Amino acid sequence: MSATEYAVRCRQLEKVFGAGETSVRALRGVDWDVPLGEISMLVGQSGCGKTTLLMVLTGLLDATAGTVEILGEALHALRGARANSFRLQNIGFIFQQYNLLPALTAAENAAVPLFAAGVPRRAATGRGRALLEKLGLGARADAMPVELSGGQLQRVAIARALINEPRVIVCDEPTASLDAESGRAVMELLHGVAISPDRAVVIVTHDNRIFEFAHSITYMEDGRIVRRANGNGTTGGRPPGIPDSMQ
Numbered sequence: 001m002s003a004t005e006y007a008v009r010c011r012q013l014e015k016v017f018g019a020g021e022t023s024v025r026a027l028r029g030v031d032w033d034v035p036l037g038e039i040s041m042l043v044g045q046s047g048c049g050k051t052t053l054l055m056v057l058t059g060l061l062d063a064t065a066g067t068v069e070i071l072g073e074a075l076h077a078l079r080g081a082r083a084n085s086f087r088l089q090n091i092g093f094i095f096q097q098y099n100l101l102p103a104l105t106a107a108e109n110a111a112v113p114l115f116a117a118g119v120p121r122r123a124a125t126g127r128g129r130a131l132l133e134k135l136g137l138g139a140r141a142d143a144m145p146v147e148l149s150g151g152q153l154q155r156v157a158i159a160r161a162l163i164n165e166p167r168v169i170v171c172d173e174p175t176a177s178l179d180a181e182s183g184r185a186v187m188e189l190l191h192g193v194a195i196s197p198d199r200a201v202v203i204v205t206h207d208n209r210i211f212e213f214a215h216s217i218t219y220m221e222d223g224r225i226v227r228r229a230n231g232n233g234t235t236g237g238r239p240p241g242i243p244d245s246m247q
């Protein structure tokens with residue numbers, strides 16, 4: 001595969017938080033290739049570095065050492081406004097905490113990336129509303145975040161990540177607060193995105209109900225990648241290599 005057939009490639013990534021005796025080595029030499037056209041899942045115990053890895057891969061946090069390429073672009077070479085516009089165009093985030101704006105409605109929150117891209121407000125909000133409808137949240141499109149349940153907030157965050165059709169979607173526990181049916185609807189949506197040959201979905205998860213959607217599962221332990229298993233990336237059957245503790 002050539003470099004551009006990967007959504008993300010990183011080499012020898014290190015991330016140290018803080019300094020001195022209280023410093024934390026959250027990433028300890030991570031090499032990872034994330035192919036296009038697939039759902040790649042990342043699993044591991046709490047505190048092993050999954051969120052940190054997503055943040056460093058997408059440039060939201062600077063690495064202490066190592067390199068990251070996204071869609072063939074060297075991330076560390078992109079700075080300031082160029083880095084921001086590259087991210088806005090190409091990467092959709094679903095954060096572990098939803099990070100919605102409290103003063104905007106659900107539909108407006110979903111439309112934030114369109115506002116940032118200069119789409120007129122009414123048209124953008126209309127697209128936000130339409131996507132929320134697809135996610136089963138049409139009736140709550142005009143609600144404020146404080147009026148929504150955890151699962152509903154999650155779906156707004158998912159709509160925001162998908163709205164401008166970025167090529168790389170990065171999700172931190174996207175289904176943790178959803179019931180089985182909504183979780184499945186979200187995964188079907190993400191699956192539809194990922195099987196497009198020039199897009200990719202990266203999902204950090206503990207949710208064994210969604211492992212069946214993975215094309216691959218990568219295991220992290222204590223800041224390192226320790227193993228990778230192939231999955232079937234379909235809506236049926238469980239991929240091999242899932243330890244009993246995670247089923």
Ligand SMILES: Nc1ncnc2c1ncn2[C@@H]1O[C@H](COP(=O)(O)OP(=O)(O)OP(=O)(O)O)[C@@H](O)[C@H]1O
Nearest residue numbers: 017018024026044045046047048049050051052053
């Ligand atoms: N901003 C920060 N400052 C200091 N330490 C941090 C910071 N962010 C994360 N850490 C530490 O880095 C390590 C990895 O954290 P991270 O959030 O990446 O874990 P995780 O695998 O996502 O865990 P979880 O499954 O609980 O979300 C942890 O020891 C955490 O305490």
Ligand SMILES: [Mg+2]
Nearest residue numbers: 050051096172
């Ligand atoms: Mg985390």
